[in-house]
Amino acid sequence: MINIWEVNETNNMVEHDNLDVRTITIGISLLECIDSNLEKLNENIYSRITAVAKDLASVGEKIEREYGIPIVNKRIAVTPIALVGGAACHSPEDFVTIAQTMDRAAKKVGANLIGGYSALVSKGMTKADEMLIQSIPTALCATERVCSSVNLASTKTGINMDAVKLMGEILLQLATQSKDRDSVDCMKLVVFCNAPDDNPFMAGAFHGITEADAIINVGVSGPGVVKAALEKVRGENLEVLCETIKKTAFKVTRVGQTVAREASRLLGIPFGIVDLSLAPTPAVGDSVADILCEIGLEYAGAPGTTAALAMLNDQVKKGGVMASSYVGGLSGAFIPVSEDQGMIDAVQAGAITLEKLEAMTCVCSVGLDMIAIPGDTKATTISGIIADEMALGMVNQKTTAARLIPVIGKGVGDTVEFGGLFGYAPIMPVNRFSCDDFINRGGRIPAPIHSFKN
C-alpha cells in the first residue's frame, strides 16, 4: 500500500514544485461539417464543437478536485481549417468568419484556447491554403482564443519556400495589426516542420487528418519537479543525474496518463496520447533554463548548454515512455524565452543569443519559441530565420517550429509584456545581414536524400 512518504512527495510536487497537467486537449474532426454554403458550414462547426466539448470544463474541474492535481488549461484542436473551409470560402474574409465561429464555440464550452486555424502546405499550397494564410492577421486580431499554425516543411517533402516567404510577410502584417498591444497576437501563430497530428500544446495544436472523430490528448508539465529532484543530487555524476531525471519524468508522466484516462472515461472520448513535454511557466522555479543551471551551467546559453539539453530531453523521454501506453505530440523539453524566467534572465545577462537557441532546437522538442525580435526586422529576414529552423527539422527528421514576435515600434533593449502564462520577453537582436535574394528565388527546397527510404 501507498505510504505516507510517497503521499507527501506527490503533494509536495504540487504545492512547492508547480506540478500540474498543463492541458487537456480534445481533438475534434470537423470533416463531417464540410458544406459548400458558408453559413451552413459555420453553423455545423459551431454545433459540432459545442456538442463534443460541452463537458470539457466541468470534467477538467472534477478531475482536478478528485486527484488534487491542477489542470491549467482545457483546450480544443480541430481539423486544419484550410481543408474544412475549402469548399465554402472564396476569399480570406470568408475564412475569417470560421475563426469567429471557433472563437464563439470555445467561449461557449469554456475552452481557454482553440487551435486548428491551420494549413498544411509543406509541398504546395492550394487556393484555400493560400486564402487561409492571407486571412491569418485579420482572423487572429478579430478573435481571442483562436490559434493558428502552418506546416511549411517536412522530411518527406522538403521546404515550401514560397510559403516560407509568405509567412514572413504575414507575420509582419499580424504584428502591425496588433501593434497597439505590443504585437501580442503573433504569439497565437506558429510555423512548423514535421508538425505532429496529435500535439495538445498551443499555438500549434490541430486535429490531424490521420486522427479519429474525437480524441483526448494530454500535455504534462513539470520542470519545477525535475529541478527540485536534481537539487537533491548536486555534485553527483551524470549517471546519477540521468537516473534522477528518468525517475522524475516517469512520475510526472504517470500523472498525465491517469488524468488522460479519466478524462477519456468521463467524456466518452477515446484517449489519444500523453505529450511528455517539460513545459515551463514564468512562475519562479518552473523553468527549463533553471534545470540546465542545476545541471551545472551558470546560465542557459553557456558552452555546454546544447549537450546538457540533449541529455535532459533524452532522459525525459526514456522515463516518460515507460509511464504511458501512448506517447506522442511534441514530447521533449520546451525552450520558450518569454514563458521561462530562467531563459529571460539568460537573455538579460547576455548569455544566450538567437543563434544559440537555434542550436538548442536541434536536440529538443519544438524550436524558436516565444522570441520577441525588433519590429523593424525585414520580412525576408524573418523568412530566413524560419527557413533555417525548417531545415533543422527536415534534415534531422524531427519537429521544429518558429513562434517569433516582431514587436512593432520596439527594438533591442525594450521589453514586451504578454501577460499570464505567456510572461514577458526582452527583445533579442537579429542578424542584420540580408538574405533577400535567397528568399525571393521562390520554389521549394527538395526533400533530403535520407527521406527516400522506400
Add this chain to the structure above:
Amino acid sequence: MKNAADRAIITVVGKDTVGIIARVCTYLSENQVNVLDISQTIVSGFFNMMMIVDMNGAKVAFADCQKGLDAIGEEIGVSIKCQREEIFEMMHRI
C-alpha cells in the same frame, strides 16, 4: 479486495493539537467511510497524518466528503486533503 477506485487518501497537515484524529474519524464514521490504514508522523514540528479509506458504501459523494473535511480542517486549524488513491498508485508503482 474492494474496488481500488473507491479508495481515497486523506492527509492532515498542521500544528499538533488534541483530538485531530478523533474529529476526522468521527466525521468518517458518521458518513460510513471505512478507514483501512492510518499512519502518522511529525515532520519539522508539524503533525502529519495519512489515512487510506474505502468510500464504497459512503453516505456522501466524494466532493461533499472533501467539503466536509475542509470545514473540519478550517475549524481546528489544519489542512485536510482528500484525494483518490489512484493518482498515488500510478505515480509510485510501476
